[in-house]
Amino acid sequence: MIQLKTPKVPGPEAFDDAGAAVARLEELYNAATSFLTEGFKSAMSGQAPDCRMRAYYPEVRLTTTSHARVDTRLSFGHVYAPGTYAATITRPDLFRHYLTQQIRLLIENHGQKVTIGESDTPIPVHFAVGGLTVPQEGAVDFVLRDYFDVPDLTTTNDDIVNGTYVSPDGTGPLAPFTAQRVDYSLARLSHYTATDAEHFQNHVLFTNYQFYVSEFEAFARAALADPDSGYTSFVSTGNAEITGPDDPLAPAEKVPQMPSFHLKRPDSNGITLVNIGVGPSNAKTATDHIAVLRPHAWLMVGHCAGLRHTQALGDFVLAHGYLREDHVLDDDLPVWVPIPALAEIQVALEQAVEDVTELQGYDLKRIMRTGTVATIDNRNWELRDQSGPVQRLSQSRAVALDMESATIAANGYRFRVPYGTLLCVSDKPLHGELKLPGMASDFYKTQVSRHLMIGIKAMETLRTMPLERLHSRKLRSFDETAFL
Numbered sequence: 001m002i003q004l005k006t007p008k009v010p011g012p013e014a015f016d017d018a019g020a021a022v023a024r025l026e027e028l029y030n031a032a033t034s035f036l037t038e039g040f041k042s043a044m045s046g047q048a049p050d051c052r053m054r055a056y057y058p059e060v061r062l063t064t065t066s067h068a069r070v071d072t073r074l075s076f077g078h079v080y081a082p083g084t085y086a087a088t089i090t091r092p093d094l095f096r097h098y099l100t101q102q103i104r105l106l107i108e109n110h111g112q113k114v115t116i117g118e119s120d121t122p123i124p125v126h127f128a129v130g131g132l133t134v135p136q137e138g139a140v141d142f143v144l145r146d147y148f149d150v151p152d153l154t155t156t157n158d159d160i161v162n163g164t165y166v167s168p169d170g171t172g173p174l175a176p177f178t179a180q181r182v183d184y185s186l187a188r189l190s191h192y193t194a195t196d197a198e199h200f201q202n203h204v205l206f207t208n209y210q211f212y213v214s215e216f217e218a219f220a221r222a223a224l225a226d227p228d229s230g231y232t233s234f235v236s237t238g239n240a241e242i243t244g245p246d247d248p249l250a251p252a253e254k255v256p257q258m259p260s261f262h263l264k265r266p267d268s269n270g271i272t273l274v275n276i277g278v279g280p281s282n283a284k285t286a287t288d289h290i291a292v293l294r295p296h297a298w299l300m301v302g303h304c305a306g307l308r309h310t311q312a313l314g315d316f317v318l319a320h321g322y323l324r325e326d327h328v329l330d331d332d333l334p335v336w337v338p339i340p341a342l343a344e345i346q347v348a349l350e351q352a353v354e355d356v357t358e359l360q361g362y363d364l365k366r367i368m369r370t371g372t373v374a375t376i377d378n379r380n381w382e383l384r385d386q387s388g389p390v391q392r393l394s395q396s397r398a399v400a401l402d403m404e405s406a407t408i409a410a411n412g413y414r415f416r417v418p419y420g421t422l423l424c425v426s427d428k429p430l431h432g433e434l435k436l437p438g439m440a441s442d443f444y445k446t447q448v449s450r451h452l453m454i455g456i457k458a459m460e461t462l463r464t465m466p467l468e469r470l471h472s473r474k475l476r477s478f479d480e481t482a483f484l
Contacts, residue, residue: 002051002146007031007032007035012118013116015114016113018104022099028116029089035053036053036055036123039148041129043148049148051147057090058089058118059088059089060114061084062084062110062115062174063115064079064112068111074109076476076482078105078482079110079172079174084172086172086174087481087483090179098484102483102484121179124149124151124183125144127183127186155179158177158332160175160177176416176483176484181292185292186289192285194239194255194259195262200268202463203270203271204290205459206298206299206408207275212273212452213275217234220261221234224244232264235264236252238250257277258282260274260275274286279379279404280375280403283328291411291417296418298412298419300409300421300422303423303425304317304405305401306399306425307374312425315367316353316367316368316369316451318368318369318370319341319405319421319423320346320372321371322373322405322410322421323398325392326407339410344418344465344472345418346420351461352457355457374392375403375407379403416475416484418462422458
């Protein structure tokens with residue numbers, strides 16, 4: 001029988017100070033990952049382990065017996081009923097500000113201490129040994145899983161956010177994701193976007209065209225030239241970072257599937273732009289993983305097909321509803337679940353359109369429609385029999401069609417991340433105006449910069465909004481986690 005070896009760490013301790021609680025989480029996590037890293041290095045040096053090495057994620061735990069009523073205006077920061085609640089924690093260094101804020105609210109709202117200690121969930125060696133490559137099964141002369149823990153799908157899922165989680169012992173979840181689910185997404189983010197999670201900002205723009213990337217870099221360089229902008233650096237793929245407007249950016253060795261770019265502020269309240277490309281699968285993949293970073297808002301600023309004869313190329317569409325025919329989220333969020341428009345996001349986007357276009361009120365209707373956006377999973381839908389699709393689009397009152405927006409909004413709803421959509425009409429297939437090379441080039445030259453600036457201005461407005469106002473109660477379920 002293989003002997004089990006674990007690191008020596010402090011036992012559970014109660015804290016009434018959020019900063020001290022997070023410091024203990026870091027202490028426990030660092031001890032656990034250092035233990036596993038050293039054991040793994042030793043094993044990879046050619047000497048097979050003589051014991052099983054295991055370390056556990058730290059956890060934060062709250063027990064309350066009171067039905068005390070908290071401020072009902074708050075959508076987070078408290079539990080809904082007496083009981084014991086817990087969350088496993090990873091990378092407390094990365095989530096320090098978030099954890100401090102969430103734990104502080106728990107302590108204040110319930111007048112209870114939180115307990116910090118080891119959980120009973122092992123840390124997979126793949127997630128503990130940052131920067132080191134864990135070999136596939138059979139690549140070394142011992143069986144990896146005999147000596148180290150590997151990822152476990154029973155704790156790497158979306159049961160909590162999907163509302164299907166059943167506690168084995170009655171302990172309720174404190175956070176929307178388990179530590180292993182977070183670790184999984186942190187690794188995927190680096191793979192898909194070619195930037196590390198630490199660079200992602202709290203306000204995320206999604207687009208479906210490369211043209212927006214060049215405009216974003218131009219805006220970033222102008223912002224870095226302005227000492228009053230509040231932005232301090234710009235990060236491109238491959239974690240290439242510049243702090244000056246004229247600094248060169250080293251090109252990435254390989255172009256990732258969904259390249260990401262980050263205009264950073266010291267408080268992480270800058271702006272991230274992700275070029276997700278085309279299609280609902282990419283949109284779901286990106287948002288599945290970015291969600292664990294708990295951004296304050298994400299917006300889709302992409303191109304769409306205009307469906308009304310009164311629209312012109314270059315007009316804007318502000319989505320206030322979605323026709324979901326993307327199919328990638330049907331198992332997680334049934335299509336009968338409404339995806340409501342969020343007032344704070346809608347107002348910020350409309351105000352940004354007014355600021356950039358210098359049109360207001362009734363005049364704004366000349367260039368912007370508010371209505372339903374249809375999202376489909378077939379890029380060449382125009383080639384099918386038109387009677388079915390066109391009838392559904394008309395019945396839904398859709399004003400625009402794309403392949404990403406409803407997916408991003410639905411995942412925002414599912415993950416409790418405030419969401420919104422502002423699209424730009426780039427073709428009108430129902431009216432004979434197809435997206436052709438010459439037409440597209442002229443359109444891109446005149447409209448991309450303005451569209452992107454609207455998204456940036458909306459995010460800068462949302463940045464000034466208190467979190468308790470931005471994170472709407474519309475996104476919270478009956479038995480909601482205390483952590484955002």
